[in-house]
Amino acid sequence: xxxxxxxxxxxxxxxxxxxxxxxxxxxxxxxxxxxxAGVYHRYGFEAxxxxxxxxxxxxxxxxxxxxxxxxxxxxxxxxxxxxxxxxYDLTAPLARVYAQHRNALPTxxxxxxxxxxxxxxxxxxGRYRQFYQCDADTVGAANVAADxxxxxxxxxxxxxxxIPRGDYVVRVNNRKVLNGVLETMGLDDASxxxxxxxxxxxxxKVGEGGVRDLLGKGRLDASGAYIDGVGLSDAxxxxxxxxxxxxxxxASATLANLRDAIGGSSIGAEGVNxxxxxxxxxxxxxxxxxxxxxxxxxxxxxxxxxxxxxxxELTFEILDEKGRKRQFGSVSGGGRYDDLVKRFTGQxxxxxxxxxxxxxxxxxxxxxxxxxxxxVGPVVVTVxxxxxxxxxxxxxxxxxxxxxxxxxxxxxxxxxxxxxxxxDKRNAPVAVIEGGDEKARxxxxxxxxxxxxxxxxxxxxxxxxxxxxxxxxxRDQLVSKVREIxxxx
Amino acid sequence: xxxxxxxxxxxxxxxxxxxxxxxxxxxxxxxxxxxxAGVYHRYGFEAxxxxxxxxxxxxxxxxxxxxxxxxxxxxxxxxxxxxxxxxYDLTAPLARVYAQHRNALPTxxxxxxxxxxxxxxxxxxGRYRQFYQCDADTVGAANVAADxxxxxxxxxxxxxxxIPRGDYVVRVNNRKVLNGVLETMGLDDASxxxxxxxxxxxxxKVGEGGVRDLLGKGRLDASGAYIDGVGLSDAxxxxxxxxxxxxxxxASATLANLRDAIGGSSIGAEGVNxxxxxxxxxxxxxxxxxxxxxxxxxxxxxxxxxxxxxxxELTFEILDEKGRKRQFGSVSGGGRYDDLVKRFTGQxxxxxxxxxxxxxxxxxxxxxxxxxxxxVGPVVVTVxxxxxxxxxxxxxxxxxxxxxxxxxxxxxxxxxxxxxxxxDKRNAPVAVIEGGDEKARxxxxxxxxxxxxxxxxxxxxxxxxxxxxxxxxxRDQLVSKVREIxxxx
Numbered sequence: 001x002x003x004x005x006x007x008x009x010x011x012x013x014x015x016x017x018x019x020x021x022x023x024x025x026x027x028x029x030x031x032x033x034x035x036x037a038g039v040y041h042r043y044g045f046e047a048x049x050x051x052x053x054x055x056x057x058x059x060x061x062x063x064x065x066x067x068x069x070x071x072x073x074x075x076x077x078x079x080x081x082x083x084x085x086x087x088y089d090l091t092a093p094l095a096r097v098y099a100q101h102r103n104a105l106p107t108x109x110x111x112x113x114x115x116x117x118x119x120x121x122x123x124x125x126g127r128y129r130q131f132y133q134c135d136a137d138t139v140g141a142a143n144v145a146a147d148x149x150x151x152x153x154x155x156x157x158x159x160x161x162x163i164p165r166g167d168y169v170v171r172v173n174n175r176k177v178l179n180g181v182l183e184t185m186g187l188d189d190a191s192x193x194x195x196x197x198x199x200x201x202x203x204x205k206v207g208e209g210g211v212r213d214l215l216g217k218g219r220l221d222a223s224g225a226y227i228d229g230v231g232l233s234d235a236x237x238x239x240x241x242x243x244x245x246x247x248x249x250x251a252s253a254t255l256a257n258l259r260d261a262i263g264g265s266s267i268g269a270e271g272v273n274x275x276x277x278x279x280x281x282x283x284x285x286x287x288x289x290x291x292x293x294x295x296x297x298x299x300x301x302x303x304x305x306x307x308x309x310x311x312x313e314l315t316f317e318i319l320d321e322k323g324r325k326r327q328f329g330s331v332s333g334g335g336r337y338d339d340l341v342k343r344f345t346g347q348x349x350x351x352x353x354x355x356x357x358x359x360x361x362x363x364x365x366x367x368x369x370x371x372x373x374x375x376v377g378p379v380v381v382t383v384x385x386x387x388x389x390x391x392x393x394x395x396x397x398x399x400x401x402x403x404x405x406x407x408x409x410x411x412x413x414x415x416x417x418x419x420x421x422x423x424d425k426r427n428a429p430v431a432v433i434e435g436g437d438e439k440a441r442x443x444x445x446x447x448x449x450x451x452x453x454x455x456x457x458x459x460x461x462x463x464x465x466x467x468x469x470x471x472x473x474x475r476d477q478l479v480s481k482v483r484e485i486x487x488x489x
Numbered sequence: 490x491x492x493x494x495x496x497x498x499x500x501x502x503x504x505x506x507x508x509x510x511x512x513x514x515x516x517x518x519x520x521x522x523x524x525x526a527g528v529y530h531r532y533g534f535e536a537x538x539x540x541x542x543x544x545x546x547x548x549x550x551x552x553x554x555x556x557x558x559x560x561x562x563x564x565x566x567x568x569x570x571x572x573x574x575x576x577y578d579l580t581a582p583l584a585r586v587y588a589q590h591r592n593a594l595p596t597x598x599x600x601x602x603x604x605x606x607x608x609x610x611x612x613x614x615g616r617y618r619q620f621y622q623c624d625a626d627t628v629g630a631a632n633v634a635a636d637x638x639x640x641x642x643x644x645x646x647x648x649x650x651x652i653p654r655g656d657y658v659v660r661v662n663n664r665k666v667l668n669g670v671l672e673t674m675g676l677d678d679a680s681x682x683x684x685x686x687x688x689x690x691x692x693x694k695v696g697e698g699g700v701r702d703l704l705g706k707g708r709l710d711a712s713g714a715y716i717d718g719v720g721l722s723d724a725x726x727x728x729x730x731x732x733x734x735x736x737x738x739x740a741s742a743t744l745a746n747l748r749d750a751i752g753g754s755s756i757g758a759e760g761v762n763x764x765x766x767x768x769x770x771x772x773x774x775x776x777x778x779x780x781x782x783x784x785x786x787x788x789x790x791x792x793x794x795x796x797x798x799x800x801x802e803l804t805f806e807i808l809d810e811k812g813r814k815r816q817f818g819s820v821s822g823g824g825r826y827d828d829l830v831k832r833f834t835g836q837x838x839x840x841x842x843x844x845x846x847x848x849x850x851x852x853x854x855x856x857x858x859x860x861x862x863x864x865v866g867p868v869v870v871t872v873x874x875x876x877x878x879x880x881x882x883x884x885x886x887x888x889x890x891x892x893x894x895x896x897x898x899x900x901x902x903x904x905x906x907x908x909x910x911x912x913d914k915r916n917a918p919v920a921v922i923e924g925g926d927e928k929a930r931x932x933x934x935x936x937x938x939x940x941x942x943x944x945x946x947x948x949x950x951x952x953x954x955x956x957x958x959x960x961x962x963x964r965d966q967l968v969s970k971v972r973e974i975x976x977x978x
Contacts, residue, residue, distance in 0.1 A: 010546040012588030012833040015573050018540035020586055026536035027526075034523070037516075042889050044867035044896030044915075047515035051507035051619055052541070052605060053563070057499040074542070074573070076565035079609075084504050084563070086575075097509055099501035106914045108899045116541060130540055141899035145878045149899070152886070277878075284879035285886040344501040378533035389634045389766075390773035397641070397774040400531050407533030410597045410630035410638070425595045426533075 017123030018130055024375035029362060032161050033114050033134060036356065039157045040112040040136050043149065048111040050093040052118075056083035058096040060343060074120050074129075086118035090135040091340075091353070098139050099344035108141035114358075137353025139340065144274045147172075147308040147336055147352045148281040154312050154332060154354055155291045161361065162370035167316045168331075171295035173309045174275050175302050175335070180268015181243045181261050185236060195230040196240060197303045203244055204299060211244065212237055239263075246296045251279045254294050274308060305335030310354065314364050328364055332356040376489075377427035379406040379482055382420075383413035384435040391439070395432060395478060402479045404486070423449060429489055430482055434475075444478050446471045450489045506612030507619055513864040518851060521650050522603050522623060525845065528646045529601040529625050532638065537600040539582040541607075545572035547585040549832060563609050563618075575607035579624040580829075580842070587628050588833035597630035603847075626842025628829065633763045636661075636797040636825055636841045637770040643801050643821060643843055644780045650850065651859035656805045657820075660784035662798045663764050664791050664824070669757010670732045670750050674725060684719040685729060686792045692733055693788060700733065701726055728752075735785045740768045743783050763797060794824030799843065803853050817853055821845045865978075866916035868895040868971055871909075872902035873924040880928070884921060884967060891968045893975070912938060918978055919971055923964075933967050935960045939978045 014020060021029070037047065056075055075085035087093050090113045098109060114134045123129055136153065138146040151170050158168045178200070187193055199214045206214065213219035215237040218229035239261055246257035255276050262268025275294050282292050301309045314328035334354030341349040365371045381395045392408045399406035407426075409419045423431045433445040452469040473481045503509060510518070526536065545564055564574035576582050579602045587598060603623045612618055625642065627635040640659050647657045667689070676682055688703045695703065702708035704726040707718035728750055735746035744765050751757025764783050771781050790798045803817035823843030830838040854860045868888055870881045881897045888895035896915075898908045912920045922934040941958040962970045 009833055009835065010549060011544070012547060012585050013544065014540050014585075014589070015542050015544050015567065015571075016569075018542055020540060020590075021536075021538040023535040023537075026538045027530070030523075030526075030536075034519075037519075041516075042892070042894050044894060046512040047510075047519075048512075049510040049515045051503050051509060053504050053507055053607070053619065055500070055502065055504050058501060060499060074565060076563060078504065080505075082504075096501050096503075100503070101509075101511075106911055110896065118542070130542065138899060142901075143878070143899055145882065145897065146899045148882065149897070156889075281879050281882045284883045286883075286890075344498060346498065380533075389632070390770050393634065393637065393641075393770045394773045394775075400645075401775075403531070405531050405533060407599065408634065408638070410599075410627060410632055410635045412631075422595055 015129075017121075017128055019128055024372075027375070028365075028371050029132065029358065032362060032365065033132075033358070035160050036134060036157050037112065037114065039153060039160045043110070043136075043153045043156075045110040045112045045136055045153075048094070048097060048113045049115065050087070050090075050097050050113065052086055052116070053084050054087050054093060054096060056085045058344075059085055059087065059092050072120055074118050088119050089117050090115070090133050090355070091137070094135070094137055094139070094353075095340045095344065098349070099341045102341075102345075107139075108146065109139045110136070111139070112136040132358035134356040134358050135353060137351055139351045140349055141352070142350040144277050144308060144336075145281055147274075147310070148278045148285075150334060150352055150354050151278070151292050151310050152282060152285050152287055154310070154334075154356075155287055157356070158312060158331075162365050162368065163314060164368075165291065167368070168312060168314050169290065170292040170310055170312045171298040172275065172278060172292065173294075173296050173298040173302065174271040174307060175305050175309060176267050176271025176274065176307055177258055177262060177296065178243060178271075178302055180263075180265035180271055181239050183265040183267060184261075184263035185239050187236075192230060192232075196232075199230060200240065200244065200299050201303060203297065208241060208245060212241060215240060243296055244299070247294075251276075251289060251294045254296065255279070258296060271307070278308060300330070301333055301335050304337070306338050307336035308352065309333075309335035312356075316368070318367055328367065330357070331361045331364060374427060376429050377405075377423075379404055379430045379432065379486075380419070380423040380426060380428040381406060381408045381432040382416065382423070383409050384416070384433060385439075386413050388434075388439070391434065395434070395444070398479050399482060402483065404479070404482060430485055432478065432482070438472075442475055443472050444475050446473060446478070446481055446485065448485050448489070504618075506610075506617055508617055513861070516864075517854075517860050518621065518847065521851060521854065522621075522847070524649050525623060525646050526601065526603065528642060528649045532599070532625075532642045532645075534599040534601045534625050534642075537583070537586060537602045538604065539576070539579075539586050539602065541575055541605070542573050543576050543582060543585060545574045547833075548574055548576065548581050561609055563607050577608050578606050579604070579622050579844070580626070583624070583626055583628070583842075584829045584833065587838070588830045591830075591834075596628075597635065598628045599625070600628070601625040621847035623845040623847050624842060626840055628840045629838055630841070631839040633766050633797060633825075634770055636763075636799070637767045637774075639823060639841055639843050640767070640781050640799050641771060641774050641776055643799070643823075643845075644776055646845070647801060647820075651854055651857065652803060653857075654780065656857070657801055657803050658779065659781040659799055659801045660787040661764065661767060661781065662783075662785050662787040662791065663760040663796060664794050664798060665756050665760025665763065665796055666747055666751060666785065667732060667760075667791055669752075669754035669760055670728045672754040672756060673750075673752035674728050676725075681719060685721075688719060689729065689733065689788050689791060692786065697730060697734060701730060704729060732785055733788070736783075740765075740778060740783045743785065744768070747785060760796070767797060789819070790822055790824050793826070795827050796825035797841065798822075798824035801845075805857070807856055817856065819846070820850045820853060863916060865918050866894075866912075868893055868919045868921065868975075869908070869912040869915060869917040870895060870897045870921040871905065871912070872898050873905070873922060874928075875902050877923075877928070880923065884923070884933070887968050888971060891972070893968070893971060919974055921967065921971070927961075931964055932961050933964050935962060935967070935970055935974065937974050937978070 073085040073088050075083055078084050116130050117133050118130050154170050182193055203211050214229050215232045216229045218227050221227050242261045246261055248254040248257055255272055258272045279294055298311050300311055311330055312332040313330050316328055317325045318328050320326050336352040338348055338350045340351040379399055381392045383392055396406045396408045429450050431447040431449055438444055448469045455469055562574040562577050564572055567573050605619050606622050607619050643659050671682055692700050703718050704721045705718045707716050710716050731750045735750055737743040737746055744761055747761045768783055787800050789800055800819055801821035802819050805817055806814045807817050809815050825841040827837055827839045829840040870884050872881055885895045885897045918939050920936040920938055927933055937958045944958055
């Protein structure tokens, strides 16, 4: 008989560009999202969890073909040969859900969604092919009161998760104002308008001078390559630069500057009026310019959104990878887009919304010390005598019933050193020990592992004597003594 | 120039077998999972969120081929032609994660995981191709103390989410005991043992008589088809039936019955000893037989698990789809399986765990009235005068700052009837109205919509007069009056 072929062992690896999240990474994110959901809910937004899988037809943006089905999305064919794909964001599913359920849903429909999305892209350092998004959108409200509300909610959300007032600002701009500027310039050529938009998008990076060069003849970029300009004259570029730099000391000063920049354009006037309304509404809600500010230098999203555009920036400084101080930067962006549902129904439905960068906001909270760098582990009850497991289980039951996170050592108890190593790996604050001798005397040993580690690191003999890190207490005082130690740590 | 072809509009539909979850459906599940996570965490279990996508190689069970890549799982090829798939459960990813990270993880490793899994199966009523699982497993602990702990945790979890003591029981059995029975019977033929296992699996449905028939000559099933039996004699079938019906009035009586059933089998004795240890440990932890019970009639999973097997059943009665009373039934199951990581490393690693049926447990909580059938909506501030949106925004800001869920009507305010219809669709408890007249007098109108609905349904004119459902209050008493009404509802 032929020997059966040995199949090689499978590799224990996540697919390329995917990762796993452990312990505190999971619970910290869950807690942050729960706080965000609390604010959204208070604002009347309803949770929506759409299916992770969509038909490619409904998803729209990246239509796969058979030769290369994975352009941008992870896609495959169902048994009936129709294409399905993992969602790449939470907006495309919202469009599908709203079109599908519009008769059952209230209008306007405020909804929030949180969950993973998938991108079939080349992974890089810190760039994964699965990551979390957290969105809130209002569908069916044309009034810019909906945009103002989103900005207010964003401000409340940042404070609710632990970004103090003064450490963030929500900046608001409006695409219609830019359209007004372009109209006034007489820039009717669509490709030139596109080129101007692409240039403006670089304002963050290249600044006023760079934008001026790029609107004109072009410039050398950092790598030494020459970037062609749009070819406008200096005079033609002026209104665009005026728009980008029109931020004044107050909202009314900014609005006055914008009115100058748009000249006689009616779409521009509409945009400035919208910004004025937003400013008035936010002031009435108690949001001052230190929290939410009209700022035409916000350029991200101007090419995508059709009306108000917003961005939340964290203004405190961190050190970048090269040790230089810089502002933490953007953690959220959004705006108004009015063609959400049209693909499905032919009807234009106004919508506005915001997306929070979950990983970046988590990183900011770590930066601000709002999230502990390492979670405290459970109390570990060690096993001195394997036949008395019931005694140890009773101890952990007592601790857990008192709300203390606790576990009994479940590995091979033969080597006690391994048990303490385990407690260390678990980041346990306390270990409990009860050998036969202790049992006979009705006591347990409690080891303060946090204090023990401190003493081992730095304390002199005197300190050690004064504050022992191990205590002997009657068994019936186990819970109260453990609690006392945990409270003191 | 040829007219561009009109592409047909995409259908706004979830893919076949998928669905969306709205509002309370999402938050109720999130809240339940959060409570479960709280108990698991207290027991020292660590959260794990593995990637939703695995290599097919690591997933193992359903290896796709190119002709039919979607057998059981949703699978596709990555750019490098390697196969990837959506996870079909949370156990296969645990095996991969443990094998991949075993040097960094503590041993034993207690972990819990919650999240969607995907099955490429034919959908049916209530059967979706994406659903939630919620698992807890201990990897690397051979001691049955780990199994006892899982049972205790399951009991605590059910009570924590709102299943009262007395309405559930966790039943424990052991595959090794059954192996002992089969050994004692001299049933060495592997295919016959398999057939006996398959038969036992039907014990829930066909009962003792049915199992006897199926172990012997066979029987007519409900549809009238004849099901062949295993072909054992009545005497041969006796030990199997004795095993299944060995539950006594106490754990010790059950254990004594089991010792009889296994005869001289050493594997059987090992199994009975394990059950005895589990019973002792649970008693020490304060879990009596009304909560966790040794019960050899638990057959689900006996074919899969290698040691202790557990199942949580809800014992209260509900009416089934035909209006007949029946017990709610199983909401969770688990057991010990010792070949988890072997596929990857060649090393046998003991593991035990439990999985909670998220949707079934949610249904049970609804059945017990622990989850409201309809969530109360937000307070709706109506818009009587579209130019005074700032006033209305200030009202919702006041309400929200006081922790009251509130929203302003953001649709077209022209038709006031539509605003009240919207409030109704939102299930709003209260509507706030402030027209020009009220504004001038410094007051607002507050409408108690819950009371209003009651009055509209049933009240006589007298009652209506006594308890008006609409109040006039000074603007600065808006928040306190709304709170008063909400508290009374």
